[in-house]
Amino acid sequence: MSQQKSKQTLLLVEDNDDHAEIIQYYIEEYDPSIEVIRLSDGKSAIDHILEMNSNNKECYPWLILLDIKLPKYDGHEILLRLKSDSTLTKIPVVVFTTSNSSKDIETALKRGANSYIQKPTEPDKFATTIATIIDYWSLNQHGIIIEGLNRHA
Amino acid sequence: MLKKLKLKNRIYFGFIVVAFIAMSIAAVSLITFNYANKNFSYFVQSSKKSHLTLIILREVAEIQRQALIYTHDGHQNAVNQVFAIHQNISYQIKQVGQQDSKYLQDILKHLDVYVNTFTQVQQQRNRQEDLVHVEIKRLASEVESNFNQYIKQDSSAEDNEKQLNNQRILNTLLLVEKYAMRYFNALDSKDVVFTKTAIAKVHQSLQTLKKQTLGKSTEEPVLQTIHSMKQYEKVFSEAVQRTRGYLFLINVVMSAEAYEIIYHSKRMVRELGQELNSVEQSTLSLMQQVIIIIIGSSVVFLILIILFSILISESITKPIKKLTATFMQLSKGSYLAKIPDYEIEDEIGALTKAAIVFKEKNKQTEELLLQSKQLTADLGHSNEELEQFVYTVSHDLKSPLVTSMGFIGIIQKLAASGKTEEAIKKLDRVIKANERMGQLINDLIDLSRVGRIDLDKKSIDLNELLKGLYESYSTELEKAAVIMHIETALPSIYANESRILQLFENLLSNAIKYAHNPQGTMINIGASEADGNQLVFFKDNGKGIAKEYHEKIFALFYRLDNEAEGTGIGLAVAAKVMKFHNGSIWVESTPNNGATFWLKFPKINVINEEMK
Numbered sequence: 001m002s003q004q005k006s007k008q009t010l011l012l013v014e015d016n017d018d019h020a021e022i023i024q025y026y027i028e029e030y031d032p033s034i035e036v037i038r039l040s041d042g043k044s045a046i047d048h049i050l051e052m053n054s055n056n057k058e059c060y061p062w063l064i065l066l067d068i069k070l071p072k073y074d075g076h077e078i079l080l081r082l083k084s085d086s087t088l089t090k091i092p093v094v095v096f097t098t099s100n101s102s103k104d105i106e107t108a109l110k111r112g113a114n115s116y117i118q119k120p121t122e123p124d125k126f127a128t129t130i131a132t133i134i135d136y137w138s139l140n141q142h143g144i145i146i147e148g149l150n151r152h153a
Numbered sequence: 154m155l156k157k158l159k160l161k162n163r164i165y166f167g168f169i170v171v172a173f174i175a176m177s178i179a180a181v182s183l184i185t186f187n188y189a190n191k192n193f194s195y196f197v198q199s200s201k202k203s204h205l206t207l208i209i210l211r212e213v214a215e216i217q218r219q220a221l222i223y224t225h226d227g228h229q230n231a232v233n234q235v236f237a238i239h240q241n242i243s244y245q246i247k248q249v250g251q252q253d254s255k256y257l258q259d260i261l262k263h264l265d266v267y268v269n270t271f272t273q274v275q276q277q278r279n280r281q282e283d284l285v286h287v288e289i290k291r292l293a294s295e296v297e298s299n300f301n302q303y304i305k306q307d308s309s310a311e312d313n314e315k316q317l318n319n320q321r322i323l324n325t326l327l328l329v330e331k332y333a334m335r336y337f338n339a340l341d342s343k344d345v346v347f348t349k350t351a352i353a354k355v356h357q358s359l360q361t362l363k364k365q366t367l368g369k370s371t372e373e374p375v376l377q378t379i380h381s382m383k384q385y386e387k388v389f390s391e392a393v394q395r396t397r398g399y400l401f402l403i404n405v406v407m408s409a410e411a412y413e414i415i416y417h418s419k420r421m422v423r424e425l426g427q428e429l430n431s432v433e434q435s436t437l438s439l440m441q442q443v444i445i446i447i448i449g450s451s452v453v454f455l456i457l458i459i460l461f462s463i464l465i466s467e468s469i470t471k472p473i474k475k476l477t478a479t480f481m482q483l484s485k486g487s488y489l490a491k492i493p494d495y496e497i498e499d500e501i502g503a504l505t506k507a508a509i510v511f512k513e514k515n516k517q518t519e520e521l522l523l524q525s526k527q528l529t530a531d532l533g534h535s536n537e538e539l540e541q542f543v544y545t546v547s548h549d550l551k552s553p554l555v556t557s558m559g560f561i562g563i564i565q566k567l568a569a570s571g572k573t574e575e576a577i578k579k580l581d582r583v584i585k586a587n588e589r590m591g592q593l594i595n596d597l598i599d600l601s602r603v604g605r606i607d608l609d610k611k612s613i614d615l616n617e618l619l620k621g622l623y624e625s626y627s628t629e630l631e632k633a634a635v636i637m638h639i640e641t642a643l644p645s646i647y648a649n650e651s652r653i654l655q656l657f658e659n660l661l662s663n664a665i666k667y668a669h670n671p672q673g674t675m676i677n678i679g680a681s682e683a684d685g686n687q688l689v690f691f692k693d694n695g696k697g698i699a700k701e702y703h704e705k706i707f708a709l710f711y712r713l714d715n716e717a718e719g720t721g722i723g724l725a726v727a728a729k730v731m732k733f734h735n736g737s738i739w740v741e742s743t744p745n746n747g748a749t750f751w752l753k754f755p756k757i758n759v760i761n762e763e764m765k
Contacts, residue, residue, distance in 0.1 A: 016552060018582060022559030029566070069548055071712070098551040101544050119555045123562035 008138075011061040012038045013045040013078065014096075015070050019119065023065065023096070026130040034134070037061070042073025046081055053088060060091060063137050066113075068097040068104055076107050083112030092137055159499035160469060167465040174454045174461075181450045185443040192436040198249075199425050199432075202257075205249050206418040209260060212242050213418075217411050220271055224403050225340075227278060239268045256421035260414050267410040270402050277399035284392035285337045292385040293330055299381050300326065303362075303374035322358045325351055333389055340400065345393050352386050472501050479508050488515035545710045549721070550593060557586040589720075596722035600709070603652060603729040610734075612757060613650050615643035615689065619678060622657050633665045633674065640679035644687050646754045648734050656730045659723035660691045660750055666719060668695025668748065686736075687754040694747040703740050 010027065014020040020038050027034055039045040045066075052059055064082070068075035075095060082088045092114040097104070105116050115136075120129050158166060216238040223231035242264055246257050304319055329351040336344035359379045366372040475493040482490035490512055495505040560582045567576035619639045623630075630637055646653070664676050670693075677692040698706065698713065705711050707728040710721035724738075727750075731738040735755050742748035 016556070018556040018586065019552070019559065022556065022563065025563055097548075098555055099544070099548050101547070103544075119551075119559075121551065121554050121558050123558050123565055126559050126562045127566070 008033060008062040009035045009037060009059070011045075011048070011064040012036050013042075013064065013070065013075070014038060014067045015040050016067070019067075022126065023130065026126050027134070029127070030131050031134055034062075042070040042075070042078055045070075045078050046073055049078070049081060049088060053085065060088075062091075063133075064091055064093045065096045065133075066093055068095060068099050068108065076104075076111060079108060079111040079113055094133055094137070096133075157497065159497055160501055161499065163465060163468065167461065170461055171458055174458050178447075178451050178454050182447050185446050189436070189439055189443050192432060192439060195432055196429070196436075199429050201249050202254070202425055203422055205245055205257075206422045208245050209242060209418045210415060212238050212245075213411050213414050216242075216267070217407070220274070220403055220407060224274065224278065224399060227282065232275060235271055236268070239264060254421065256417045256424075259417045260421075263410045263413040263417070267407055267414070270406045270410065274399040274402045274407070277395050277402065281337075281392050281395035281399065284388055284395060288388045289333060289385065289392060292381055292388055293326075293333075296326060296378055296381040296385055297323075299374055299378040303366075303371055303378060306371050306374055318358065318362075322355060322362070325355045325358065329355060329385075337392070337396065340396065348389065352382070352389070355382055356386075469501075472505075476501065476504050476508060480511070483508060483511045483515060486515055486518065488512055488519045490515075542709055546597065549710045550590065553586040553590040553593070557583045557590075560586070593720050593722070596720045596726070599655065600722055600726050600729060603655075603726060603733055610647055610649050612645050613648050613653060614645050615680070616641065618650070618654060619643065619657065622654065622661065626658075626661055629665060633669075635665055635674040635676060637661075637676040638678070640677075643678075643680050643689070645757055646687060646689075646734075647757050648754070652730045652733065656727045656752075657691075659727050663719075663723055664691075664693045664695070667713070668693035670694050670696075670747075682756075685756055687756050689752040689754070691750040691752070692747060693749075697744040697746050698740060698742045698748050699744050700742075703742070706740065707738065 008031075012020060012023060014023065017040070020040070024036050024038065027036055037048075039048055052061075066075045066078060070078075075097065079093060079095075082091065082093060089112065093112070094115040094117060095108045095113045096117050096119060098119050100118050108116050115133075117129065117133065120126050216235055219231045219234040219238065222228060223235065243261065246261055249257070300319075300322065307315070307319075329348055332344050332348035332351055335341070336348060356379075359375065359382060363372070363375050363379060366375050472493060472495055479490050479492055490508075492505060492508045492512060495502055560579050564576045564579045564583070567573070567579065616639075623637060623639060626637075661676070664674070668674055668676075675694045677690075679690055679692075681688045681690070702713060706713060707724045709725040711725075712719060712721040728738050731752060736753045738750060738752055740748055740750050
């Protein structure tokens with residue numbers, strides 16, 4: 001686990017600076033070895049993804065934390081791009097958003113979101129939520145797949 | 154003309170015309186029958202005349218019979234009958250009227266002659282009666298007594314011869330008597346001859362006797378006898394004369410008159426027959442003409458009635474048919490149905506008015522239906538909007554909450570690990586998040602107020618309103634180095650003042666926040682007109698807005714630039730305000746060329762008309 005941790009990159013797509021700062025704080029607090037790449041709008045996220053695919057380098061993220069309400073392209077659009085690509089679809093996407101609308105949840109899951117988690121609104125919940133996400137996806141075989149993906153590339 | 158009458162009057166008029174035509178038919182019939190009636194009265198007159206001739210013939214026969222009875226028997230009853238019959242015939246003729254018939258006049262003349270003759274006959278017969286029953290008998294007895302005187306005085310009575318002679322004379326005298334009486338009884342003229350022969354014999358014997366007694370005492374009675382005998386003969390002759398006279402009168406004159414009467418009667422009958430024939434012919438042809446006239450005029454009148462009836466009924470049924478078609482259309486809910494023109498105020502006029510009302514109702518119903526459809530659509534739209542609103546609100550309101558809670562969590566951790574300074578620094582972020590939350594809530598309250606609370610609208614002079622706005626924002630404009638130009642002679646609009654002010658404030662603050670131009674920001678406000686609408690534009694010379702965002706920017710919480718401050722409610726409020734004023738807002742812009750916000754208001758006079 002520690003061997004894998006050193007190589008972990010997390011893609012954070014979040015337009016709200018405050019939220020990004022908070023999320024980054026808690027990730028760092030829980031596992032400082034995770035490298036967080038933050039993108040603040042839909043367009044730059046899609047550009048980044050396209051770049052990932054074309055470069056074919058070992059830069060596929062271990063996990064994507066995706067907000068839904070984004071300027072320019074929203075989270076659903078990004079999900080569609082990710083999950084329609086045979087390679088990128090293997091990257092687990094956790095939708096992490098304030099929205100609790102059933103419409104958003106349904107759309108996100110339909111488009112292949114691996115998980116849908118609401119941003120917590122209680123002070124002590126943030127740390128546990130972030131820890132749970134990281135732990136789950138570190139233990140999950142998807143992490144191994146991504147490693148394999150990176151190795152082969 | 155007919156179509157200007159009221160329905161009821163039209164029907165009355167129809168009845169009157171029909172009655173008038175029926176009366177005309179009756180009148181024509183009456184006139185023609187009257188004309189024919191003259192001929193019928195002629196027939197009646199003729200038949201009366203024919204009947205009269207029958208009576209005349211019968212009565213003439215009767216009068217002749219009675220006259221003959223009188224001549225033979227001398228009954229006074231027969232005389233009475235003759236005069237009675239004469240009177241009766243005259244009366245009958247005068248009843249029928251003799252003036253126009255020469256035959257009847259002739260008959261009357263002959264009848265008068267007949268009766269006059271009969272009066273003569275009566276006189277003759279009376280005289281004869283006198284002679285026969287008084288004179289002749291007296292003279293006969295005188296002759297007898299005179300001769301008997303002679304016989305008494307004759308001395309030579311013993312002379313047989315003489316006695317025989319005397320007896321013979323007496324016998325002859327008796328014979329005279331006998332024959333005379335027989336004649337007057339049987340009126341056989343042979344008896345007259347016998348009588349005269351006997352008288353001549355008596356005369357002869359008496360002359361002989363006269364010679365024998367000449368100068369003798371017996372001469373005197375003989376002479377007296379002769380004298381009496383002559384007297385007798387004279388009276389007898391006269392009596393015969395009288396008898397023959399009246400017989401002549403009765404047998405020749407009166408018969409001739411009777412014949413004349415019969416002749417004239419027959420001629421009259423014959424002529425009547427001829428006349429009747431021609432009259433019958435003319436009557437027949439007249440009757441044919443009459444029938445043709447009556448039938449012809451009846452047919453003409455009937456055709457007139459039929460035509461008139463058609464005219465009347467058409468004038469009634471046509472508008473009713475039209476109206477029925479209209480009502481059929483109307484009953485199907487049509488509000489485009491053509492309502493026929495009908496100007497008279499009668500039953501059909503009332504129906505037409507009802508149709509107009511019906512149409513009006515249909516129109517209203519249609520409008521209501523449209524409105525309700527619009528409302529339903531609006532409601533659906535509103536529901537969607539509401540859903541979107543709730544979604545956006547929940548998201549955007551939660552966002553600062555997440556921020557604030559996240560930082561509070563961090564602060565707690567920092568504080569727990571003794572990093573107090575860092576913790577205090579983070580408190581600022583919490584405050585800001587909460588401030589933003591407050592701002593959001595305030596803006597949302599503003600938004601919810603639009604169209605809900607401020608219902609009072611009035612005429613607003615945009616010149617004054619924008620002047621006030623300019624003054625209250627002068628400091629901020631100066632600070633942001635924005636030059637604002639407001640055109641003069643802006644129109645007045647009918648609106649809620651505080652909402653319109655809010656709208657312009659939002660546009661202005663947006664311009665100050667986002668429309669930054671390094672060469673100097675300019676705002677230009679002006680107005681124009683289009684399609685009966687009042688247009689107001691709000692123009693800046695900032696970096697502009699890409700076309701894909703032209704609609705999105707009016708959505709709630711939509712923000713083009715997350716870096717700049719703002720809640721994403723301002724333009725949503727502007728859109729809602731415009732909608733509330735039956736207007737609209739849109740933007741015209743290309744990137745790097747500034748943006749123009751257009752506000753469209755209905756013109757103030759249009760609104761006034763609607764209000765009326």
